[in-house]
Structures are given as C-alpha cells and as structure tokens.
Amino acid sequence: MQQREVTDQENTNWVCVQAFGGLKEEAAEEAADRIETEDGKVPVVCTPNGGAQTVRLQLDRNWLETYSDEQLLTAITEARAAA
Template sequence: MEQREVMDQDNTNWVCVQAFGGLKAEAAEEAADRVETTDGKVPVVCTPNGGAQTVRLQLQRDWLENYSDEQLVTEITNARAES
C-alpha cells in the first residue's frame, strides 16, 4: 500500500492513503476506476497523529506522484476548515 506522510504547520504528521490502497494492485486500480469522479478525482484518507480528526479528500488520481508536500498539506488544511 502506497502512502504519503506530511507534516503541517502545527507539527501534526498526516499519513495519506488512497481509498482501496490496501488491495492488490489490479483490484485497487479497478476500485479506483469505479469511484473516480468525472473530473478525475479519487478518495484519499489522511490520518493524523495526536488528537486531530481524520480527513477525507478528493484528489487527482496522480496525487501520490505529482502533489508536493505543500499541496497535500493545503488540501488537508482546506478540508479541515470546511468541516
């Protein structure tokens, strides 16, 4: 399962993984195809250390490879502000 870990401005470590990331590669790809939105986004769950709440995001399918740490932290921060 591929995941990304980033730290926000409050020194909270966030571990982000695409939904269905625990499945075998072919099954995960098929599941991602089924849940991908019309604008190419897939569900991603980011879990913090400490007391912060888990955040669910909709990110571009290539988020693992192409989002910078700063972009990912911004997405988390924006999602937390909306909840």
C-alpha cells in the same frame, strides 16, 4: 499500499492513503476506476497523529506522484476548515 506522510506547521504528522489502497494493485486500480469522479478525482484519507480528526479528500488520481507536500497540506487544511 502506497502512502504519503506530511507534517504541518503544528507538527501534526499526516499519513495519507488512497481509498482501497490496501488491495492488490490490480484490484485497487479497478476500484479506483469505479469510484473516480468525472473530473478525475479519487478519495484519499489522511489520518493524523495526536488529537486531530481524520480528513477525507478528493484528489487527482495521480496525487501520489504529482502533489507536492505543500499541495497536500493545503488540501488537508482546506478540508479541515470546511468541516
């Protein structure tokens, strides 16, 4: 399972993983194909350490390779503000 870890300005460590990321690669790709939105987004769950609440995001399918830490933190911040 591939995941990304980022730390925000409040020193909260976020671990982000694509939904179905725990499946074998072939099964994960098939699941992503089925749940990908028309604009190429897939669900990503970011879980914090400490007291913050888990955040669910919709990110580009290739977010692991293309999103910078800053972009990922911005998405987390925006999702938290919208909740």
